[in-house]
Amino acid sequence: MSVNHFDLLVIGSGPAGRRAAIQAAKLDRSVLVVERGRRVGGVSVHTGTIPSKTLRETALNLSGWRERGFYGRSYRVKKDISADDLRTRLHLTLEHEVEVLEHQFARNRVTTIRGSARFTDSRTVEVEGDTGELQSFTADNMLIAVGTVPFRPDYVPFDGVSVFDSDEILEISRLPRSMAVIGAGVIGVEYATIFSALDVNVTLVEPRDSMLDFLDEELLEDFTYQLRDRGMALRFGSKVKSVTRRDEHGCEIHLEGGRAVRAQTVLFAAGRMGATETLNLAACGLTPDHRGRLAVDPSTLQTSVPHIYAAGDVIGFPSLASTSMEQGRIAACHALGAPAQQPPEYFPYGIYSVPEMSTVGMSEKEVVERKIPYECGVARFRETSRGHIMGLESGMLKMIFSLKTRRLLGCHIVGEGATELIHIGQAVLNLKGGLDYFVENTFNYPTLAEAYKIAALDAWNRMGAAERLVAVEA
Template structure:
């Protein structure tokens, strides 16, 4: 029986970052991955595929140029599912090659197979050929990620009624699509297919969406979706879904009938813990398959077993999962782990993008902090005119007492890149004067920071810190 300092189950962002961190500290590390190739959900069905699909759709459809050439403009007149898949496969191959090289360079052992606990320190691995091996670890990191939630009442067939993993395998682009679930995944895919001129209807039983995002940003986002004829049926629930004659019919709880070519069910994900035999290790998952951990060390209730990534719940981002895996691995092998900076960016790769960092206006109000906001619209920048942008909004919130930046919120082209300027100023406790007094490249979208900073500064006037 092989013994390792750290056994990592899963090779997604949390698993690979944790494994490499432990290996760099001179530890003997094993990664167990049940997929055909390393990378986990992030590489094969989640982050990388969805973002590649988005970029391909925007490029081939000519979406970014329609501000100049009209809504009918397209780079490729007939876009097929194979067009989308071609770029996807090239990207995935590159990601896997990079990851395999990282494992080899850092001498991380990895095997393919399904892992489950035999006891708190021993794991059984069933390989593809049926061979069963046992390995032990001084510490174990569970980074198994999630899988789509698939309720029994949905007639999934992988062709007309799909989950978010199956969507990447479609053979033909639908003329119409219903997306059930207005969470991050549902919104990303709904807006991507809308950009491909698919008629999209988004359904969610909640009357609001993206409640963790600043309300003003969500309102601007919703306006843009409705402006391009996406139907948003919020506060409505699909009670019955049936397939017939190559179409899908939905009956909503208000009596409304919808007929569509395809239904994407994207209402949540489950932690992929059901095959781990957690009970043998003294662990128990919640009703969504997620594990509870110490938020500072990512240790479970069993001291030498850790969990990181999507399997521990919000925020379920590849970026935060990587940091969670790194911290968990350092604690697991007895190294010091510094607490990460307070503020991290949240990115939603919809069309348009949304990215946010720090406090929302609603959170600032709840904390009774005197504040002022600064707004910039991308069309106010020269770069925005050059790019043909009619939409796009950058919002910053500042404390009236300290003049410090409290939050930055962006909707529009390049939001997930632009947000890092605000993130740096937030974590370095910068004030409104940074944006007013500094020079930004011209013409750039980043100039929106100066415009928003001046907007806030003008509104704040000469209010002094003694307030």
């Protein structure tokens, strides 16, 4: 047993662990990163964020999805798309991501070790390598950034051939003719729409009466209409009783109420669990919840054991790579006594579905619940010249403004480039800007960003009408 001591020991090299380790190294502290995967990067690089977004981009390119507004629904860049076509670009992208991360660690002198970590006490971690060798490390501060693993209930017969979880689906050997996706959360919706764009017949099954409840209702209505319009079947309010493999050609999902869904392939994407089971958390005085997640102080990321921090998906919502990075930075700074500015109140939430969606600030429902007098402005992408050039038939941008202060309260986008466009709304929102900024400023023409001005003018017209109505009533 060899013993080594570090200022910060990080378990996991995903977005939170990576950012924390590099931040600590920039503060001239000694850092060890323990990663149990084959290479650094964590879930984000190998099975989560980067792979799913790469799969999406590949699907849109090879299927000709973005050009169908001009050339028709039958248009395809590649006639017969195979699973190998999807994986080729995926592996090239992942290789590049890992090389960049390894170089970042090397040039910042961050020590990395591959193996499975477990606590032996609150300041000691034992790491078991591939061949069973054990090494013990101590640290003044620890960061748990192990991410999550798919939730795999007993009633689902996972086999990696016809029944997959959200990690296994990346290794699918052939594109099926039909797919049933169980779970209409972010992951389920993303994969369901990606495979639908590849002309796979998709059925989305969700026990709740709706999906993605945190989104603005008008945005969600537009998105739902687009899914149904292209033939996706939505089975909401349908709890799954069991899943059976009928034969090598398909599966059957039995729903409460007697209904059944048949598909060649099943993807179960209803939830994920914190990957804390093997950490022996009891030895360091921590207890995860029933989903393996850890509770932390949101401002410092400290657990109930002050020198042990946790960040990323393992602490739950919002479970975004972007917010996980900031959590890792804040945790490292607080642990090492460095000042850490808290991120702004509002951050963008991106959903890489087809079409993609992004939102920042309050939804219309939240504004109503807070009893804030408001008005909305909406722009359709087809109203912009850039939308015409791109052949867009759908997509919308919605902004919500306070009637009293004219400040922007929320921005919601569905359609091409939503996750890029949202940052204009994010900046104005966090800088406490409002309607006048969008009305008075000039946007490049022709661009989709011009939709901000169109939506603002729509709100300005409505607000003017509201003010005139108030004057008449007075």
